[in-house]
Amino acid sequence: MNNQDVLDKQQISDYLKDLPHWREVPGAIAAVFHAKTSAMAIELVNEIASAAELDQHHPDVDWRYNKVFVTSTSHDAGGQVTTRDIALAAKISERAEALGVAAHTELIGVVEIAIDTDDQEAISSQWAAGLGYKIASDGSLVDPNHRLPAIWFQHTTTPNPNRLHLDIWGAYSDSQKILDELQKQQAELDHESAPSFVVATDRQGNRFCICTEKDR
Template identity: 70%
Template sequence: MGSNDILSDQQISDYLEDLPHWREIPGGIAAVFQTKTAASAIELFSDIAGAAEMDNHHPDVDWRYNRVFVTTTSHDAGGRVTTRDIALARRISEQARALGATSRPGLIRTVEIGIDTADRQQVAAQWAAGLGYKQQEDGSLADPNHRLPAIWFQKTEDPNPNRLHLDVWVPFSESQPVLEALGSESTELDSQYAPSFTVATDRQGNRFCICTEQDR
């Protein structure tokens, strides 16, 4: 395969079998590494930056004390996962192991905001202007700086009274503890679409979905 070939979901899954630190998220792959000290986390951050420059392929990296959150996608391929992402992920994992960092896949989360509407065009421009977002080919809105949650519009002629909901993306392999924790809080769970997504409703009627990459 070429260095920038777009991968199918099955190909991503096959590659990730050899990359145990990484999980698929919407439009990318992600990992979380924990080091013994903040200084080691900064060193890992620096190593990732060096690898990114060498590959001319730059992931999103977030340093939080002794944890480093990494997401990589190919923006020049329409925000899809390519073989370049796999190569970079492998290099980053090697650097993390060299520093003695541990993998924390249970911390991987991606949040999107869903808005019920019968007419997306009537409201999309206001949201884009207010947040400084850009409209995507599929009609969703995205932060051009890749920091804030994406917004997508769920077309419905009969919007739910709670028109906004969060889609919380969790790797399928890490989703069961999340659902069990919600169940222990007496949260109402609608699992008819699981494992693709499970609709959770809190005690005050607010909805959010626990989404995974399975059955997409």
Template identity: 80%
Template sequence: MNNQDVLDKQQIRDYLKDLPHWREVPGSIAAVFQAKTSAAAIELVNEIASAAELDQHHPDVDWRYNKVFVTTTSHDAGGAVTTRDIALASKISERAQALGVAAHPELIAVVEVCIDSDDPQKIAPQWAAGLGYRVMDDGSLVDPDRRLPAIWFQETASPNPNRFHLDVWKPYSESSRVLEKLREQEAALDDQQAPSFVVATDRQGNRFCICTERER
């Protein structure tokens, strides 16, 4: 296997067994590191930039005070995870450990906006035009800079009266904590599709899904 190869779900899962800081999220792998100070977090950002330049493979990095959120995917492979992402993730974890910066996988999360529609192709270009998003091969819409939530269209012959819902992606290893908090708040939970996703409905009928990487 060369470093251009796209990894399937099982291969990603196997690689991540040796990368405890990282989790699979839609189309990428992600980690969150929390330093003791903002200066230490910036030092980690600099180390990540150095590793990325050496590999000529650049992750998305979001610095928030003493936290560093990192996501890596192979854009030239259509937004899939390749062995280049695995190699870069390993180097980032090594540099974080050398700096004494702890990983916090429980903070990993991705939010997508989902729209029910009986004809997604009819409305997707309008949303793309309004948001400046790119239309992907699977029909979803993605912010070119990957700062804003992705949008995907759930095709259904009879759209729900409330056509919008959120998909909240959490690592499977962390999802039980979220579901327990929802139970404490007395949200209605439909777990027929668990662990892939659990549909939560609030007291006013609004829905959102807690999604994981399992059985996708």
């Protein structure tokens, strides 16, 4: 892996302008394709596998009836986005369009679990052991099979009484609809860190963050 292949956030943003099916998520780029039939979705999965074999670069693919969820990252670059991910994304989009399978960016999403702590070292290995996770280079915990939500530790000297919260990642272009719905449901919204993230608090004091790729 050539370090020059790793893309910074501005480079990712620039590349994605030419890849309208794809959005940035933590450490990866992602797309969701919605086929007319399950058989067509399977055909797209086969096309993705063929493209991946040609490139020798393999995305995570989740087939759910007539929807195909695709996430691409470069594990040999420490879980970062590289030029190989961009090249593969372009080929996947081309094959989806050739099959007549539509992309639905509003379905792109990632959930992470955040834990407030004033001593990450004291607890991270226990969570890793319980979940069978690996400790990543940045100290977060990741599922080695890339199926379950990642866990990261938010360092604070004054942990919130409710120490766990969810980070719900989606495209900035689709985030306002979610925030409008939360407003309708009378959730308390803290926009101080928007558009990077908005903190939502429910009626019982539980928190979750609506996170986007914007201004990160």
